[in-house]
Amino acid sequence: MTLQFSLGSAAPESVETPCVVVGVYENGLLTSAAARVDTAAHGAIKRQVESGDINGKAGTTAMLFAPEGVAAKRVLVVGLGTQKTFDGARYQKVNIEAARALGRLPIDGAVSYLTEVDVPGHDAAWRVRTAALAADYAAYRYTATFKPREKSAQPELTALAFAGGDDAQAGLAQAIAIAEGVRVARELANLPPNICNPAYIASQAEQFAAQHDKVSCTVLDHEKMGELGFGSLLAVGRGSANKPKLVVLEYKGGAEGDKPYAFVGKGITFDTGGISLKPGPGMEEMKFDMGGAAGVIGSFVAAVKLGLPVNLVCVVPAVENMPDGDSYRPSDVLTSLSGLTIEVLNTDAEGRLILCDALTYTAQTFQPKVLIDAATLTGACVIALGKHASGLMSKHDDLAAELIAAGENTLDRAWRLPLWDDYQVQLESGFADVANIGGKNAGAITAGCFLARFTEGQRWAHLDIAGTAWDEGRKGLATGRPVSLLVQWLMDRAA
Structure with missing residues (x-):
């Protein structure tokens, strides 16, 4: 209601x-x-x-x-x-x-x-x-x-x-817009995966764009992505009957020619783990593995409703990770959109494989001022920070400080984890440029280090929301995080 x-x-x-x-x-x-x-x-x-x-x-x-x-x-x-x-x-x-x-x-x-x-x-x-x-x-x-x-x-x-x-009027207007974005994010994430699949996310984005001036939507299907070289993303979706989509929303609320801010959200609409199959207990919660996608779409909706004077891009790689005779395997070597090759050591570390191509595409296509991704990326982040704080990683101290301040303001808090090059050695491979996992130690950080290899030259930050995107348990619901954090950060930039 x-x-x-x-x-x-x-x-x-x-x-x-x-x-x-x-x-x-x-x-x-x-x-x-x-x-x-x-x-x-x-x-x-x-x-x-x-x-x-x-x-x-x-x-x-x-x-x-x-x-x-x-x-x-x-x-x-x-x-x-x-x-x-x-x-x-x-x-x-x-x-x-x-x-x-x-x-x-x-x-x-x-x-x-x-x-x-x-x-x-x-x-x-x-x-x-x-x-x-x-x-x-x-x-x-x-x-x-x-x-x-x-x-x-x-x-x-x-x-x-x-x-x-009157001094509270601005707060009420902000609340109405942000609340709508949070509801959109929660509803998308709560829907079951037989409804909310890649095609559904694409259709919802297209409907929103059709209803709003200054908003446009482009959807790349698996054939178009194949032509462009999305080798990493497409490998993850190979085992599913629901073909991948890359959903791109653009909002032009700022000056013409201004570089946009860009949000990228992990959209694994269901994650079985693929060939590296997850245990059965709790697997039903893996419909929430598109919480990053839901969060960035909700943030986009709120920004549009607020009429923020910014240009904004929202990119969602929407993919289902399923086991099948055509699924990608541990030991496969994939060629990403960036040209870097990736040795797959575990098919359940799939979020980073779709994000790396989406981040490369976003950086190359839009040359954004700032690139931020949100993803339910690692169980290791939940172990480290629990359900209260999202994990934040960035090599840019000023950007990290901005995001932490936005989280404190909105009580949608994040905690910074190191992204030192010291951790990169854990991702070394004997068969490709990089491995897709770095072992059990510092799992959240090595996932961030993996993404860092695909964001060189970008002012970039990564939010691991695996612990904050939904409440655990059979009746647990999506929380709508990090919509409040991201919208506050955008409002601060607009101000």
Whole structure:
């Protein structure tokens, strides 16, 4: 469900709405909005604090129904934790929990005053943007492949207003555009691989381009890529009945002749591992192996919706990695688009094999200002950083710092890993210019080192989102990362 967001300036005790949302810290300290509601309601909130029904722990919620003296039908009180340690991450968390609690109520609208809470180092626009994105994230429901259900007779939350004035308007506009990009990314990644295959990704990109001025889409099929010399990418797709596509989206929002920024996203729509077959348990999660593609497409959508004054290219190599009599094998030697030959030591290290050709094509065709790839590339990155931070690699300190700053701003964080040439020796081959894996040590880094060989002369960065692109488990959903990070980085460049 898509929430409609707006700003409001009415007093919390007098706004007529199905529900107002206010905050209480762990020591019983009420925010200014909560204090006004409490005064109007003759101490109703303080009484619940004193009785222990409201403890103020971060993310906890309590409901007051139809309190006398308050115009709203309900008051949702959200715990903020300790005031002294309150920060951006906690602010995001309490807004997600508030939205989840609202979603469980039989209401169609609410007004949140959590945006008035002081978050050190962040202004009103940031607070509103973060709150809106948190609410949209919590409201997302995957329904595409369920049997259609009868519409519930009870109302559902469709509109959410935030306390804020003109200084928050820019944050709200950004949130609406970024939320759309995140939803696009999540939906693409959540779809099953029998629907979201290379042809489907290409068709969705073409539809988006047809609906927007300044946007064009080009799709290269396997025959065209064969003519051009995409030997590495095409090898990965050889075992699948779903032929590879190279999807190229262009947005011309900047000055004519300005070099574009370029995003490249790994689009393995399903990864069996190929001949180096993955174990069965957990293989169903490999539909998420196109999380990088989903992320860069979502970032492209958000940039277009924001009307950013930049030129932007989004390139997605969309491929399925399957075992078959025609599949590529361990010990095959492939000739990449760059001319470098690659010894295949493991067919499950396929993401880098499609990315290397896509990166070469993007660099040669568009000569971008900056080239950034996003990929669910290595399990090693998940071991190193877990589910909280994406792995960032770049030889350009300034670019790495920009991306880390964008991640900190949006709470879509990345952590830099070294990309030293010391690691390149692990990729040496006796039969080709480079091997496609570097052994079990420093697996995330050697994957980045492999890609670095195909981005010489480019201002390039690599984001390994294997740990952050989806939530684990049978019911885990795509997260939409790193859309927020990449869009913030683009907004910073546009500014």
